[in-house]
Amino acid sequence: MPAEILERVFVDLADRSYTISIGSDLIPSFAELASDHLQSDRLFIITDENVAPHYLSPLLESCAAAHLHVETVILPAGEQTKSFSQYESLINRLLSYKPSRKDCLVALGGGVIGDLVGYVASSLLRGLPFIQVPTTLLSQVDSSVGGKTGINTKYGKNLVGAFYQPEAVFIDINSLSTLPARETLAGYAEVVKYGLINDETFFSWLEENGPSLLKGDKDLMAQAISKSCQSKAQVVSEDEREGGKRALLNLGHTFGHAIEAACGYDGTLLHGEGVSIGMCLAFEASVHLGLCPQEEADRVARHLKACGMMTRAADVPHTLEADTLVNNMAQDKKIEAGEIVFVLAEGIGKSLLVKGPDSQIIKTTIMRSLKA
Numbered sequence: 394m395p396a397e398i399l400e401r402v403f404v405d406l407a408d409r410s411y412t413i414s415i416g417s418d419l420i421p422s423f424a425e426l427a428s429d430h431l432q433s434d435r436l437f438i439i440t441d442e443n444v445a446p447h448y449l450s451p452l453l454e455s456c457a458a459a460h461l462h463v464e465t466v467i468l469p470a471g472e473q474t475k476s477f478s479q480y481e482s483l484i485n486r487l488l489s490y491k492p493s494r495k496d497c498l499v500a501l502g503g504g505v506i507g508d509l510v511g512y513v514a515s516s517l518l519r520g521l522p523f524i525q526v527p528t529t530l531l532s533q534v535d536s537s538v539g540g541k542t543g544i545n546t547k548y549g550k551n552l553v554g555a556f557y558q559p560e561a562v563f564i565d566i567n568s569l570s571t572l573p574a575r576e577t578l579a580g581y582a583e584v585v586k587y588g589l590i591n592d593e594t595f596f597s598w599l600e601e602n603g604p605s606l607l608k609g610d611k612d613l614m615a616q617a618i619s620k621s622c623q624s625k626a627q628v629v630s631e632d633e634r635e636g637g638k639r640a641l642l643n644l645g646h647t648f649g650h651a652i653e654a655a656c657g658y659d660g661t662l663l664h665g666e667g668v669s670i671g672m673c674l675a676f677e678a679s680v681h682l683g684l685c686p687q688e689e690a691d692r693v694a695r696h697l698k699a700c701g702m703m704t705r706a707a708d709v710p711h712t713l714e715a716d717t718l719v720n721n722m723a724q725d726k727k728i729e730a731g732e733i734v735f736v737l738a739e740g741i742g743k744s745l746l747v748k749g750p751d752s753q754i755i756k757t758t759i760m761r762s763l764k765a
């Protein structure tokens with residue numbers, strides 16, 4: 394089947410600008426689509442053990458047809474791959490192939506592969522071009538766009554990394570057909586996030602269409618992916634390095650990352666699941682701080698729950714302590730003069746940054762969410 398591009402979204406970043414192409418059958422046509430972005434005929438495709446059996450062959454076949462020279466690296470799947478040890482081993486493996494600065498890395502996979510490969514691209518030989526081919530819903534709507542790359546450390550999520558933009562992003566929505574339902578749901582949390590941040594109309598659309606989209610309606614899914622990419626591209630174009638409004642894309646993440654760290658990155662809690670609970674906590678905290686009406690927080694939790702998402706810390710299949718979560722939150726990157734800048738909300742579509750809100754209210758909100 395020839396590639397069908399449904400939409401192109403431009404990320405406007407001066408000399409680092411690029412296009413996100415969204416469509417069907419883009420992976421089997423990768424080499425043709427990517428040809429304008431390649432500076433040499435040598436590519437390094439990095440993927441994981443779950444993605445490779447489905448999508449590596451069509452990608453390799455398209456590269457062979459275009460007479461490209463390709464080396465392939467298949468990494469273990471899962472969050473633990475975003476680590477110092479995998480970073481070092483990938484760097485060494487790539488160096489063994491004697492890469493040049495014009496060769497291109499291709500991240501074929503979810504956010505784990507995209508974040509790791511992007512960071513390797515930013516640092517190997519002081520920077521090589523890379524292309525994102527995201528294959529999870531989460532990576533198609535969020536992580537492949539915007540240039541946040543990095544790995545986790547024992548102190549927390551994404552604490553080592555770089556802002557480093559890809560040359561292009563190719564979103565093949567057909568790849569979602571093999572994604573496990575739990576992963577689709579986790580990605581959906583980041584879709585809902587865009588509505589909650591600044592687009593109540595989109596949130597209402599999701600209330601109406603989210604359940605059908607999650608059941609496999611491809612047309613609705615494509616619309617949600619386009620809308621999410623447009624939203625993210627807009628924010629990133631205005632604030633690439635999170636000097637201000639980009640921090641709103643972190644709605645739910647201060648809480649979510651703290652819960653993820655407490656669970657140990659072993660698959661007990663997926664990133665999107667932490668974000669779902671974290672967004673509910675952000676809205677509940679906003680209610681207790683007198684910023685947001687209770688009905689708005691209830692509406693957020695109701696929608697996420699109706700879709701089958703986790704909405705409370707008590708839903709996590711791991712024993713969590715409020716003190717551990719508060720302690721983990723102290724590693725958040727949005728800290729200014731010793732105070733965490735929280736993403737809170739005055740209502741749906743009305744998010745805002747609040748520096749150092751009452752810490753007792755934050756802790757009480759967490760404790761309530763931990764009660765079954």
Ligand SMILES: NC(=O)c1ccc[n+]([C@@H]2O[C@H](COP(=O)([O-])OP(=O)(O)OC[C@H]3O[C@@H](n4cnc5c(N)ncnc54)[C@H](O)[C@@H]3O)[C@@H](O)[C@H]2O)c1
Nearest residue numbers: 443470503504505528529531532535536541568571572664
């Ligand atoms: N850089 C950013 O802006 C940004 C944004 C959001 C999230 N993230 C990061 O992204 C990561 C989460 O990404 P994710 O949710 O994509 O997880 P992931 O990369 O671990 O992928 C989820 C699982 O699905 C499998 N998989 C991927 N594509 C598949 C497909 N098409 N069919 C079958 N299986 C498939 C993977 O092997 C893995 O087991 C987290 O580390 C998070 O911190 C980064």
Ligand SMILES: O=C(O)C(=O)C[C@@H](O)[C@H](O)[C@H](O)COP(=O)(O)O
Nearest residue numbers: 535539541550551639642643646726
């Ligand atoms: O692109 C952004 O900016 C985001 O915050 C998107 C988030 O969904 C993503 O999880 C990101 O990796 C979080 O970044 P961090 O700076 O909080 O580590």
Ligand SMILES: [Zn+2]
Nearest residue numbers: 583646664668
């Ligand atoms: Zn996220």
